[in-house]
Amino acid sequence: MADWIEKLPEAAREFLNGKRLDEVECVVSDLPGIARGKAVPASKFARQEYFHLPDSIFYQTITGEWADAAGDEGFIEKDMILKPDMSTASAAPWTGDTTIQVIHDAYDRKGNPVPCSPRNVLKRVVQLYKDQGWQPVVAPEMEFYLVARNIDPAKGIEPMMGRSGRPAAARQAYSMTAVDEFGPVIDHIYDFAEDQGFEIDGITQEGGAGQLEINLRHGDPVKLADEVFYFKRLIREAALRHDCFATFMAKPIADEPGSAMHIHHSVIDIETGKNIFSGPAGGETDAFFHFIAGLQNHLPAAIAVLAPYVNSYRRYVPDHAAPINLEWGRDNRTTGIRVPLSGPDSRRIENRLAGMDCNPYLGIAASLACGYLGLMEEKRPDKQFKGDAYEGEEDIPRVMGEALDLFEESAALAQVLGPEFARVYAIVKRAEYNEFLQVISPWEREHLLLNV
Template sequence: MSHWTTRIPAAAQAYLEAHRLDEVECVIADLPGIARGKAVPAAKFDRLTHFHLPNSIFYQTITGDWGEDAASDGFTEPDMILRPDMDTATAAPWASDGTLQVIHDAYDQKDVPVPTSPRNVLKRVVALYKARGWTPVVAPEMEFYLVGRNIDPAKAIEPMMGRTGRPAAARQAYSMTAVDEYGPVIDDIYEWAEVQGFEIDGITQEGGAGQLEINLRHGDPVKLADEIFYFKRLIREAALRHDCFATFMAKPIEGEPGSAMHIHHSVLDKAGRNIFTGPQGGETDAFFHFIGGLQEHLPEAVALLAPYVNSYRRYVKDHAAPINLEWGRDNRTTGIRIPISEPSSRRIENRIAGMDCNPYLGIAASLACGYLGLTNEAWPDKRFHGDAYEAEDAIPQGLYAALDLFDEAKALHEVLHPEFARVYSVVKRAEYGEFLQVISPWEREHLLLNV
């Protein structure tokens, strides 16, 4: 049998030609999208076919606490079996010694995929498409901020210091001069992405102070979610190397635009043709059904696309984030946008998802809404013309309201997996309870002496 290093992507093989392999990081994404796992010496990884972690990693909140009620058979923390997907092997180019990262898939002790694993959730949704003879294609956009080092949670987050010695400026969307302000960080992002074998479609300055956007090439949903999972770590490491932080919070700086993970979708048939486009280049019923599914089911899925209390600070009228589920052509004020494209590459953009969402769950939720629209032949509302900020609000006003909608969405649960839906709700409600224990500066300022 060939050595495992002969079965990994070309970029990883090229990295090993230049570096002696010292360590392999065996990783898996938990519910928030944090990398969990083990780092093992390369010699030991040679002998491994799998390793074990307790299933409780999927019961953890973002604070590291536990939604213990998520364990339906009692909080006994049985081991899962984690097996490597060697197609995901990639370098950790910031490491001082030769290091590879490998994403693993989670199975229970009966060799059944663990339904609460976010990567398994996305694989399940993609498999439902495949069973219908469809291949979903996505192209995500990643927005994030480069900010000054912040080691005091009580202190407001501030933009990073640029090369001119001035803080990064706001309201400079698409400015090349603004991008140059943090050129060294971007240079490392480009270099490390190339080493890891990731293709960046472009980097632009967004409207916020120190806010950037990276566009990724369209492709397989699982592969793109893997890349975003890896990219978040890559970008954080590049920022730390230059004495700043990278943050993927939905709304890190008061008064600045939030950060989104816009998701572009198309669907191919067995012949590789875009089902959104007919033989004469026109829009098909499937095109409208997908939009109808997004309009009908996205409110139920917002708890996955906006998973934290901070997420809902992004949905502010007239502030570069949609608060509606209207659809329009080349209209960035609508929650569902149809970009300009050739008929063969016709696609539908979901602008609701925040960059703080787990990429596996965000993409899975968006595809699940479209899938329900396709299978149920949902029809959308009429196309919206004009400024959709004047349209009716359609986003739940806060995490708790979003979870109430999610809990009632039984059709969505069947697509994602009912057990995942149950566990996700338990964990997020436990997390919300933790948040309520914290007294904010606003409360101290306005309530201490006034009520």
Template sequence: MSDWLTSIPDAAKSYLEGRRLDEVECIISDLPGIARGKAVPASKFARQTQFFLPNSIFFQTITGGWGEAAGEDGFTEPDMILKPDLETTTAAPWTGDWTLQVIHDATDQDGVPIPMAPRNVLKRVVELYRAEGWEPVVAPEMEFFLVARNLNPANSIEPMMGRSGRPAAARQAYSMSAVDEYGPVIDDIYDFAEAQGFEIDGITQEGGAGQVEINLRHGDPVKLADEIFYFKRLIREAALRHDCFATFMAKPIEGEPGSAMHIHHSITDIATGQNIFSAADGGETSAFLHFIAGLQNHLPSVIALLAPYVNSYRRYVKDHAAPINLEWGRDNRTTGIRVPISDAASRRVENRLAGMDCNPYLGIAASLACGYLGLKQAKDPTAMFKGDAYDGVEDIPRGLFSALDLFNEASDLHDILHPDFARVYGIVKAAEYDEFLQVISPWEREHLLLNV
């Protein structure tokens, strides 16, 4: 066994036990959360300590276009240095040979972290917490749809066919029979996750047709973001084995609920290990309220990260399982900010605004950044909301263009995430929006062609 293989996680060692490693996928997340990188023979990976990719991967839109975000030096595409984080080594169990994946961190040629790299953005936010003596803890929830194969973008997305021979049914939340309809896909998800060393806290049927939720156990934000980054690929691969697609679009099917990435937050004091949201007597602390206030005051400015595409805003529909405002409440799923039932040690705050289409590194970083500002500014939240928050006023931008305006003006958040990241993200998303505006939709053809 090569020296580097002695440093990888136990799950990866177990996967390779008695087998010969063929290939290593060296990967990094781009702005949308797509895995970019290179696949190399295992023997070559054992000899290399780094590899190179052009920094232009962070200027690319979801369509493959480019934002003019290269900066003063122009679009010269200098190489970044990518170094492996061996703690992220995990299996790629769907491949035909014995393959491992390793997430890499990006620096410039002087060793300075690339500010546009999403993993670096999250690491920067986590370090700000640690500098205050705090350890942020998150627990993400992942919602997605299993749908029929869609080979023509002009066709509507349809629910997948279940084992009964009928399409997956909607409005069957928490139904065990509904989950059984696509049991073979779920079985492969479990098997792939086990091979990769990931612990699933639970799988449930959500309210949409073929909509599934996977909960992950709480932990370190960077580690959990790595897992979601890996999980998206894992789930897609499991679906493809069974002649269907897995989609993480925020709103893939008209009339069905959207898919969220709810983020639960708590913070421990590094010195004592105690949850700073709870006092010695078990009551709520001022830090708990300040964190909520930070989400209320600053989430509008990061909606462009939590809802990064034009489709994302179709999810924010009144009475349709997604928040439309920034009210907070206890055990109230109509509010954008929810305080779940818990004991004092696990007191936490749930951000329900993030869509599953967001980059997990950026979504978690944005949410933590808002909470961090709340803790530093020490403001109080509004009064706790009681009742149905859908009856309240909408506080969320109605579209990507408005959300980008708010993000581009949020200099306090730019300082936390990194000003150069904020500059590049704004330019790339604006370019993406311009690309969208070039497409004429079926609605326009149906209602405008002969009527205007």
């Protein structure tokens, strides 16, 4: 066992220093981004090269039901071969014993990547960039709420109780006092992140009651998606230590801002190491504008991936820190596509549409896919929007059904993400949407029961 432990990433080795490793969690992301897998004794993991899980984990809805997406062979639950990516080995510091997690990649019996595995979808898109001599770079921002424990789905979600003994107050964006209210939870987030070797670029109070944002350093898309995947679990575990919940719902509390996963993009020429969005004199290149056009032209079809649940569409409302259209602008947070202030080397384009409820692998893959299509099509974007984009026309799907229609109609997006993934994803999401439509809401009972 000592040999493979010595080859672990530095943070994992430091975590294990002087300890006896008890268990290894072998995990893979399903479509919603839930960690699926097995926990095995460390001694067994040292002897195994792979393990099996049925491919049906990618046909399951968020409620645990099964969508009819198995294909021509039928629902036979074929075993996938899950192989560890040891570069992802990371501490699980909240467990009772000494445990590490390892993300696995999914292959079929012939050794081909399983096309429905979210990590494989992102790897596919990144490879398309590399085939053109480009290295995509992303920086995700994670927004989430710390809320009071909620074990009754019929009860509204409420902000957590702060350190002062008062519920977290809204509209205190960037307040250090507000951040201090959650100090004990944030301390645990920092401690867990350090154990896992993650570098946090900063934590800020956002505009909602109990809403925080964590920024991550820019880097490789797969590595950053791995970190967001791990971070969601890390943050939930830190919150539970302090009798509260962390939620990544896109819109958990009515009349409060939603939670986004803003994605910053740049693209590096592999041969020269230069940002292709900036020319020799530092100006904006054709590639810069083509990427923006790709986002404008293809994001409508990708919304079903960036906003994967019915709740996601409650976030797209005017004046609540979320976009309502696909306008682009420089240093303008009302637009769906924003160009932040930056120098030529760090010129980047921010997609503000993705919700924090999206699977990080799929959200980043879909966003990069739109930009890739723009680079291939070489079209120009609409004229830059100046002013308040909330005064512009809404052009984002407002319901899940409409977004799925656009997703299913886009042959171009399906080709980049993978036709088999696109087929399965649409079926699973249709099944979820149909499940939701069978639920009678409190609003319907209150206003329709005796009035219609």
